[in-house]
Amino acid sequence: MLNLSKQRVNIPAIEKEVNSLNTLHSPKTARIVYRWILGIVIALLLIMFLPWQQNINGKGYVTALTPQDRPQNIQNAVAGQIARWNVREGDYVKKGDTILVITEVKDDYFDPQVLVRTQEQIQAKTDGIAAYKAKIEATDNQISALRQGLQFSLEKARNKVIQSQLKVRSDSADMVAVNRNFQIAKERLDRAEVMYKEGTISLVDLETRRLKLQEDQAKVVAQTQKLNISRNELINARIELSSVEADYRKDIAKAFSDRSTALSSVAEGESELSKLQNKYENIRIRRDQYVVRSPQDGYVIKTLKAGIGETIKEGESIVTLQPRQPELAVELYVKAMDLSLIAPGRHVRLEFDGWPALQFSGWPGTSVGTFGGSVAVVDRVNSKNGQYRLLIKTNQRGNENEKWPDQLRIGSGVNGFVMLQDVPIWWEIWRQLNGFPPDYLADILPEEGEKEAKK
Template sequence: MNASQRTPHRFTALETVKVPRVMRATFYMLLVGFLAGLAFLIYAPWLQTATGRGAVTTLNPNERKQDINALVPGRIEEWYVRDGSAVEKGDPIVRIADIDPQLIERLQAERQQVDLQLQAAQSALATARLDERRSRELFEAGLAARRDYEQAQIRIAEMEGRVAAAQATLNRADVSLSRQSVQIVRAPRDGFIQSLNAGDSATYINAGDVLATFVPDGAERVVEVFIDGRDVALVKRGDRARIMFEGWPAVQFSGWPSVAVGTFGGIVVAVDQSAQPSGRFRVLIAEDKSDAHAWPEERFVRFGAKAQAWVLLETVPVGYEIWRQLNNFPPELPPGEDAAQTR
């Protein structure tokens, strides 16, 4: 009998137990997934962004929504527009009438009287100059005293003062008459009337009261967003951004803007030097004309519409970006700025 026949087999039950194929497949799947996830975190690029929310506005204050004010006190006599009316530059908006219907006629009569006084003063001045010329000739010929010649010169100075006073009075009368005569408020530029804020002929208004709200046409749109102070130090003029407008269908991937759908390109044109009361900093983003997709028409994205912007910064691994977000660290500095800050 050999040795193998003399030694009994041990752990025969354990030898019959095998790892199930499902468990083995699960193990390999988890291992491959772990390695793939680790490789993804290390090697996959992620574009860092500074995010801000805001609204559509314009750079030029003349192109923003503005109030139409009354030029003179009085009452509303006639409206030429209504809510939503489109107007061109110079079109009448409202006519204002003074509470005294005879005011313009009295101002015109007063002006005529002042004009007559001016003409009389000018005639007197012309006469005084003739007298001064004759007095000078007689004085030079030795036929008149110096005192008469000096009195003639004084007379000219008095008449010149009266002419100047009459001219100033006439100018004031013209200003008063023009202010009361030009009582038609006109549109400052092309646009439309958003709302009328005054009543009818029973409503008395003062000079400067808001009559209507006017919105210009053809304004250059920009997006005004507010960015956290942690990230604003890395945002500068000329940085590119991606914008998502309210009500516009979009699928956004902030770290991979190339695969985003429904977002539009922008360029940072201004960054505030001081924070708003909320602690955030205002950043203005204009349309990127070089982008493949132009911004939606104004009828789709109007002034005041909400928007969200992502200012594009540096590219880092996905794992670093997750670690940064968990620790609430700021994004990476560009290489040139990092060296400059170190010095």
């Protein structure tokens, strides 16, 4: 059997003589298993070349697309004490409906007639301002009259100066005439004395001429005094002209001072009036704030204060309100490594908690129970968990079967898949094993793809 000799054993003859060898054969089960394994391997190899759509998965929750549709806390504008509740948790309220009524807790507003009394103060201050304005008008009239009086007095003083000047001229002329007469009388007296010594005239004529000289000399003295008086009157007239303007300027300045005081009082009164009017409006608006109203239609989710008589501060949250028909969106959080592949408009598949779904992330067409959406907002900064937030809105171009359920509530959990390009399965497996990000080169939105094709 070991072929150690050149003579070979006759195997067929041995088989005929040994019957046990005829019972040996290859088992059929092994062939079947072999064929199954071979078929599975071939199928897996073929599957490796099937297309697989790359995606970025993330988790998040349902929210509202716009801030006005998200749950909000209603706050009171003024401090007060709870007097009455008009709603209960779960109630539906419309815009302007009363939620809570409070009473005043500050002693500045305890007086029920505080608005009336403030209005009286405003009226009194208004009358005071009107009186000051009347005083200003009267002062203006006084200043105008003083200015007119100044002009008249100046004209009068100027005329008096002119008259004094003319009188001085007249007296100066008279003075010249009197001096001339005096010189003539003196010359005649000198001639008379010579003639008297010669015996030509009598003593009476000489005495007469002496008297005439004395009279002319007296006239010279009188005229000199008169001229000096006229000159003094001219000086006094000029002084009076200057003093008249100074006196009127003083009175006008005093009138302007009174006017400025009145203007200051008007300004101060208007300032106080403005404060009183502001106080009046604040009190009126504060009284309107005693009733806390709903800012929009919605549902009362939770009351944050309870009881009657509890004191609340300004700006303290009272109830949580959910708007009636919010425009739903999904907050989805993805890793920073995948952020560069995501842009507004990218298609997203969503799986909501509470809605059964069979999800094949790489074959979205075969998925059951998922809903479509598109990326609306990509945050520019990361969140506290180090991931980036995406806002996903409903796909307006989707069919009716992809319409988001009406029973969705804000806060529900969501699993999302941002769909990218198509690659073979073997490529995706290789990428996942190596921890590489999805392929960036073919990451083009549908709209951008059409533009690239046109180029």
